[in-house]
Amino acid sequence: MLLRSKLALITACVVAVAIAGISVVTWLVTEHNLRTQLDKSMLASLPPPVLRPPEPGMRREFKLRCDEGVPGQGLQLVLQGIQLFKSDGSTCAPPGVDPVVTIAGDDQVTTTTFRDGLTASGASVRVLLVPLDNGDVLILSRSLVEIDDTLAALAGVLVSVAVFGAVLVAALGLWLTRRALAPMERLTETAEHIARTEDLSTPVTVSGQDEVGRLGRAFTSMTAALAESRRRQRDLVNDAAHELRTPLTSLRTNIDLLVRSERTGRELPQRGEVLDRLQAQSQEFSDLVTELVVLARDDRELAREPVEVADVIDRAVKRARSRAHDHVFDVDRSPWRTLGDAAALERSVLNLLDNAVKFGPPGSTITVRSRPGWLTVTDEGPGLPAEHREAAFERFWRAPGARGLPGSGLGLAIVADIVAVHGGAVRFLPTGQGASVRLKLPTIVGG
Template sequence: MTSLGRLLRTTAFKLIAAYLLVFAVFAGSVIAYLGWHTQRLVTRQAIEAIENDTRFITSQYDRGGINRVLQVVSRRSRAPDAGLILLTNFSGEPMAGNVLNLPLNFLDKAGWREIDYVREEDAGSRPSRALVHVVFLPGDFRLLIGRDIVEREELRQIIIRPAVWGLGVLVILGVAGGLFVTRRVLKRIDQMTATAETIMAGNLSRRLAVAGTGDEFDRLALSLNAMLERIETLMAGLKEVSDNIAHDLKTPLTRLRNRAEDALRTAQGDEQWRAATEQTIEESDGLIRTFDALLMIARAETGQARAGMVSFDLAETVSSVAELYEPVADEQGLDLTVSAPEPLRVHGLRELFGQALSNLIDNAIKYSTPSLPGERGTIRLMLERRGEEACLTVADSGPGIPEADRQRVLERFVRLEASRTQPGSGLGLSLVSAVVQLHGGAIELQDNEPGLRVVIKIPLEAGSSPDSAS
């Protein structure tokens, strides 16, 4: 396709052409109306002048008969600014006037019409155009009175000819401007296309150019660049997750295979076979839990679970989950306390939020268990209203997390070195973060001095503020 063909096929050129056509139609309509109205005004003036002359001459007949009319017509026909005037007898022979070369039988019918005529003093010249009125007088005399309308035709030419030239220049300039604007638009689009092709080839770091003009192309480029940033982040996260899955799941799978192979080689008797089978099932359950956590995180991050959201009391959920873990915490030498003094209703998934809270409490129990006999650790759950948000705090007395690692531990399969001695897959806090984001909230890890403080903020359900409740 040629360069001109590409320009003509662009949407920008088509829009400019459409606007130009509409403008030309409107401009032509206005010019046509002005021309028609001007001609109508000239014609109306001619008709009024003819009617005045007709009334005057017919009144002269009432005063002095045909002889007086003949005198008036003769005198008026010789005036320098006289219009068309002619008096004939019943057979059409001129008696007085200034009109020659009338068509045969023209005066046989009374009324208004347009004629081509030649004045008596302009014999031999080209005919002119006139509007005339034929009147029958008593005695079958015929009176023709008219006005030249050449000025009307000239006026029409004065209006139409410049208008046609103006419209022609307008179309030419419009097409030229359209080609210029379209070329600039096409240049921006070609740049975007080239960048998109580079990105599709695998270079996710490329971004669309922003001219800084703030026009629609800049807004589009900024939106697409933000989308590309998100895609690049997701792709990097996918690669990291894939690497982590390959690394973190390879060990339990290898251990599972080695135990099965060891059982085949060394197991003797039903007891050994049973023990090997139980170990295999235990390892398989751990893998299933890991994959379940991954699926739950994926559903939360993509918003697939949003359809099942309902209104529930967050305080009741916190109290119920804490009640389940109180015996476990007490057995590990921990005091689990809960402070949820008022109902706080949120819109979300109660079971999924309960799972996230269970992960936080489980982590707190796992890393806050006292190392010396007789010591007691603490885990505190506090739920309170802060403006239009519900603020949930889970604080423990464990070793805590260094500030540099607090954001990183929210990623999948991330386990700090201090955590390697404890069982787990590194997905607990990732699930918590995904669930919080699904509910439109925010999560922050802070220092509890000592220990870790996890602060979660969730928007309250509309209409659940104290003012509306009262």
């Protein structure tokens, strides 16, 4: 069953139950009011001798009429359905009256009492029992046919209203839910289309400020994020394939030279040089694979914990010193903290130091400065022209004068990605000599 059908059915059931409850209450209240009015009219029809202390003559006159068989036409006209239930068990009623069938206990009443009963002909009546001073019981009856007919007609109307109301509400509910869920249906069709075609650029036409609108906007954001992730993955694969083609060709050429030398038995004059190139190229490939793994890693894998930036700088400088003995590192940092992944931040600082070592001449000084919220790495190399400073943070980009140097062109791209994930920014600072790169990172309380 479709969601709109379920909602329409649930709404119809709720309304039907509500109408049924109201109908039952209406019927019961009407029945009570009709019976109350009938009871009041029966009490009002009693003659004064019955309602107040009677005079002896009145009471005897009624008794004599009943005993002597005197027709009670006057009483019959005034009190229809009158009947006298004597203490000896006999009954007396005017001519033409359909007597009420007495039941056990009628002769024992001590106060004015109402009950439902039947006449000798089987008609349903309302019975009023009034005890008299001499032990007899005056019985008045009124037919319940009109009340029963009224209640039956009311019940038919209420049932019809309940059924018609439930059907009407079900139809209106189905129509309204169809209109209300139309955006949801379009969203479902869009999701099915995307799942079938894998086209993440398919627009999602859902608007509004309700839950469906929020869901549409969330779905649009999700598809946009997936499309961006797919684009970045595709670009990374394409760039990696493009950048790996040349080194792979060189590596294969050197290996072919060694294999051919071994098979032919001819001594390769440049054997040592070829082996050195193979070793350097294998190291470059190892570094490239490591950098690609870092770029491909999901940002959610990074830790989110307080990091002492001074400790990160110290570890990165220590690693850089171990592979750049001919450079001087001038470090001045203040203690401060940021929130993030210590290993990733160390990798970004180490990449900046490696770049400074690569472009700085032997014996030059690499300056590291850090204060709360930023750190800067400066070298004494040739520097980078202003027009190339933005492109330097793109993947696999390399300066025209650095194409012959080792490296993959991913170092600064990794720095930019890591810093962006941590809510910071990276840029080149204008300097008279060399290159100066500054990282800005948010500080945390106590940093």
